[in-house]
Amino acid sequence: MPVCPLRALDVHKSFSAGARSLCALDGVSLELRPGVVTGLIGPDGAGKTTFMRLAAGLLVPDAGRIQVLGLDASADSLAVQSRIGYMPQRFGLYEDLSVRENLDLYADLQGVSVAERPARHERLMEMTGLGPFGTRLAGQLSGGMKQKLGLACTLVNPPHLLLLDEPTVGVDPVSRRELWAIVDRLVAEEGMSLLLSTAYLDEAQRCADVVLIHQGRVIDQGPPARFSAPLRGRTFHVTGAPDGRRRLQARLAARPGVLDAVLQGDAVRVVMAEGIQPAADASEESVRWEPVEPRFADGFVALLSQGRDRIALPEIAAVSRASGDAIVTEGLTRRFGDFVAVDRLSVAVHAGEVFGLLGANGAGKTTTFRMLCGLLPPSEGRARVAGVDLRHAPAEARARIGYMSQRFSLYTNLSATQNLDFFARAYGLRGARARDRVAWALDAFGLAQLAGAESGSLPLGYKQRLAMAAALMHEPDILFLDEPTSGVDPLARREFWSRINALAEGGVTVLVTTHFMEEAEYCDRLAVMAAGEVLALGTPAEIKARAATPEVPRPDLEQAFITLIEAHA
């Protein structure tokens, strides 16, 4: 009977930030099976990184115990550290050292003898495909290659247990697939035990076991099928609404007995509560309900939505007030020195459309946004935003757009009301109009109860609502959202998207960047970007259809993305 790779018993850990105490782990108990991949799955802030650091002996629990390979992780941390491999979220590669030098450093630190090295090196190079890049500086590798090098560094001395903290976040789908291939080989060929944390729910299906963690507590653990199996017969694709998928989704989400309703291509994916028949009150004849296989994400949302209040969703305005093209770019290019961040981007975004830019970190999404918001002059090409040429009147264009950046960009030590007041004034609103808009924002975004609280202390989901409200103070025609939902849990993300949908139906053009495939499905049209270039442009269904091959006749968006990148290269 092999030693249990990792066992946690009622682990508590809180951090104090100033006067407040933040509880990261609240009684976590779990056990890993040897020789398999266990996924630690939960949204940002669930406590995944804290748990990883505790297991690596970098933190000491307030209460409870963590045993790693039979040793106490905090008392025997040095012994634990010589037997495990740990890859932090941002693996600290020395960017001014070459691939080879980074590996040599870790071989030295892990005490790999000089005799063993060549064979190990060769195997790692073959596994990661980094062989041809041995002399390249780590800082000049792509995001995906950096992750693979980080992984290789933790593997120079084959560990008994490998801890990977969100290895696939922000990595392009091709590299993500390659990372998973390495992980699968480590398990199959070296019998390694792995604990891998991720915020991508679709990765659960690749794990042998899943530990679902939320707000510092383990919700459930077991094989992934355990989460989706109870939903068999309760998940459907709904199509064929005469007034469009978005209104259909809003109606379905509001219907009692529906746990979840999200857009997926042309259909609405619906999860029904237990024992409720879907077609019972389907009043519209044209609408078709087609049963589909439940996914892990459905199970997660169903679990989370138990005992949580239904979110009050905004009304969709009846009239659309826009027509024509909101944004037109022709050959938009931005160079930084020799580096081409955005290469000849030509798109037309229609008014009232939700348009997505999908791509990995470094694909050029944020640079595109900055150019379209008039924050960064293009090196070449033209862009018209809200009918205004950016080269001639960037200020005029800016008055008609709202921008919500990737990070929380409000003043954390001001209250929600003070922030909204400030942004109202910054957009030139005064008097009764400013008061009206602040009142509207507090009401429409459900912020009234927390209006006086310091915005830095708000939960992430509320911060996001506040940031979006601030971007909408001046009723812009176009809203730019730069990775708006990174870090929030799936329920908050659904709520956020229902607001985006309501805005789009009301005629606001929404541009959104994301690296969540699931979110890309919510968009009307997508531009798939890689290394500054647009690989494909069209509706999610069109993009999937374009990537269909005889082997994969109905690819999902991720497979389509990979096919596109490979065809391009």
Place this chain on the structure above:
Amino acid sequence: MRTRPRTLRLRGLLRKESLQILRDPSSLAIAFVLPVFLLLLFGYGVSLDSKHVPIGLVIEQPSAEAASFVGAFRQSVYFVPRLYPSLQDGRAALRNHDVNGIVVLDGDFAQRLKGDRDAPIQVVVSGTDANSARLLEGYVQGVWSSWLQREAQARRIPLPVAVEPVIRIWFNPELASRNYLVPGLLVVNMTLVGALLTALVFAREWERGTLEALMVTPVTIEEILIGKLLPYFVLGMGGMVLSVIMALFLFEVPMRGSFWVLAVCSTLFLLAALGMGLLISIVTRNQFVAGMIAILATFLPAFLLSGFLFDIGSMPPLVQAITHIVAARYFVAILQSLFLAGDIWTLILPNAAALALMAAFFLGLSRRLLRKRLE
């Protein structure tokens, strides 16, 4: 042959650090280019001696005596005299900052001088810079009294003042400020590498997450510290040697003490500076904050509170007390005595002991505070 894991780890860390230093132009710039720049600036550009000061001479009534008086100013290296026919012109020149002071000879200057009466002159000095004002005042008096003396001899009139001070200046006979500025600069240079650069590079390891990855290896805290300190020690000593060579051969600063004492004391000071740099980065874990604190707590005191530019004895008592916690102060005292006076043991030993104490304190505290934990 199997290398012991400890040796292997230390070798790996040292090699990594050296490669990083060699590839990072800013490290090398701080260690070698900045010292050379500061030495050139202070050696050639900055001088605390007042020479060729523009001064206005107001001669209301030209006379032989007045001309001889102007001649005295012309001969002095300290002054560049300009002549003005009236007090109004002189004042205007002072106001426009054309001259730093004016000396007024009244219209009856020659008569009063011949008539054996008092022949007072009026001296107006611009007080915008109190230091130069006081120097100027002294220089004018000097020129005035030596001129009077010569006049008296020429006319065989006994001078009212009989006592004549004879001043000899030891250690720095020409009173060249370069001779004490250049050794003092060595302190500033070593503070840059020891404290500022080390604080920055170690804080960078926190920021980039490289330290987190390092910590989950069998490496020990001592190995991490030695792996960081040794390369920067070598870098700091390299900058020191370069600065000493420039001081001796380019600026011809005398070296009256022994080199081995210089080497030992530099080692002690560099260790104290490295300890401070490490401590700052361990506490802040942030490059920007670490840089600011390093500048405020080590670099500026090395300039202002070490006795390098400003004499500690003439500071207010409270500030004098504060200088005791500035490591640079002890090293400046040692360097000035080594370069200008010689191996003065009564001076070197207590100061070296203070440096050793500070090095032990900062390095010890860094070792205590740095744990293989992220809390």
